[in-house]
Amino acid sequence: MLSIHLPPFSPLYLDLWVLLILQSVALVMGLFAFGHALTQRAEAFQAAERMTKPAWLGITGGGTFALILFELLGAGSIFWVAGFVAVSVYLVDVRPRLIEIQRGPRW
Template structure:
């Protein structure tokens, strides 16, 4: 029998894990020079961060005993998605278009 909290944790886990996979593959497909241009860490560093964050979200679950590791993985992926990814897209398109 499913309880509401278990269902919510399952949906959160699934959704954020898919987001982590997207972040990892996005980081993988970007040019090495783009990371240098935005003055952030290197491409291998972001591959490690997004890959490690996604792995943590796959191995642990929210609301479980390892939920702190799940949360750390989520934060790592969200930092990439909110801070690094928009800058990578902007620099590869040629800067802001006003």
């Protein structure tokens, strides 16, 4: 069974609580990005002049997997950071463009 070891709630452990919150938020971001990429039409990715839908599913899925598998302060922290960057690029660059393409021009 998976057990989570939480640090004691004390000002001395504030840095660990911040990292725990950051990791949790990053995981939610990853799951949201993968779910969003999964529900979009493949033609929207081509119309937005971005990579294909399978490519973004692989990127966001791999990034989310890295966020689940590795920790920010662990031995594989570089993979965690790479996963976070991949998910963030989708959310900041690709997702707004897909929404704009599917919504149409706004007056």
